Amino acid sequence: MKLYYAPGACSLADHIALIESKLPFTTDKVDLKARTTAEGEDYTAVNPKGYVPALGLDAGGVLTENVAILGYIADRVGNLMPQGPLGRFRALEALAYISTELHKSFAPFFKPGSSDEAKSAAKTQLGKRFGLFEDALASQEFALGDQFGVADCYLFVMLFWAREKVGLDLPPNLSSYYERLSQRAAIQQALAEEGLGD
Ligand SMILES: N[C@@H](CCC(=O)N[C@@H](CS)C(=O)NCC(=O)O)C(=O)O
Numbered sequence: 001m002k003l004y005y006a007p008g009a010c011s012l013a014d015h016i017a018l019i020e021s022k023l024p025f026t027t028d029k030v031d032l033k034a035r036t037t038a039e040g041e042d043y044t045a046v047n048p049k050g051y052v053p054a055l056g057l058d059a060g061g062v063l064t065e066n067v068a069i070l071g072y073i074a075d076r077v078g079n080l081m082p083q084g085p086l087g088r089f090r091a092l093e094a095l096a097y098i099s100t101e102l103h104k105s106f107a108p109f110f111k112p113g114s115s116d117e118a119k120s121a122a123k124t125q126l127g128k129r130f131g132l133f134e135d136a137l138a139s140q141e142f143a144l145g146d147q148f149g150v151a152d153c154y155l156f157v158m159l160f161w162a163r164e165k166v167g168l169d170l171p172p173n174l175s176s177y178y179e180r181l182s183q184r185a186a187i188q189q190a191l192a193e194e195g196l197g198d
Contacts, residue, residue: 011053
């Protein structure tokens with residue numbers, strides 16, 4: 001597999017998940033402005049959507065969208081989503097929430113020319129949407145229970161942005177969760193490989 005990523009973008013979630021999965025993979029860094037990759041590919045030919053992430057599959061073809069890529073990785077290994085008959089649906093439920101309710105709420109912080117008003121409204125919305133995980137983390141170690149999984153990979157990136165891009169003060173449970181995850185080997189490795197380590 002080959003992960004197409006941009007440093008510190010949402011593709012960091014997939015990068016972390018791939019390291020956690022211990023499946024073999026390579027990476028290719030995408031220049032999102034030029035739409036080319038470090039290995040010299042035309043990125044629009046890889047992913048006509050033009051954005052990261054994209055995952056080149058061993059059997060051929062390319063998978064896009066964080067929810068699908070993270071779900072695919074979790075399905076391949078089985079230990080990155082909750083167990084039980086509803087486990088994969090709990091993972092999809094969390095990934096969909098993170099994608100649509102958290103990830104998209106960061107838009108004003110990435111879009112050039114966004115007004116202070118739009119940023120302030122987004123900050124308020126993010127604070128509310130993170131509340132679901134703040135409450136859950138009062139009684140469990142990870143986003144979906146006591147086992148690390150793909151939802152944590154994605155939630156980590158949202159918290160990384162909340163700290164780095166928005167300057168959001170994280171409530172106590174999320175703050176200690178973020179500090180714990182920051183010490184995790186796969187997360188440190190992914191950050192270092194993207195040039196974002198300490
Ligand atoms: N719906 C997509 C959104 C991916 C996305 O927002 N990618 C951003 C980086 S976090 C990007 O590549 N933006 C550059 C662009 O759109 O040109 C997914 O969840 O995978």
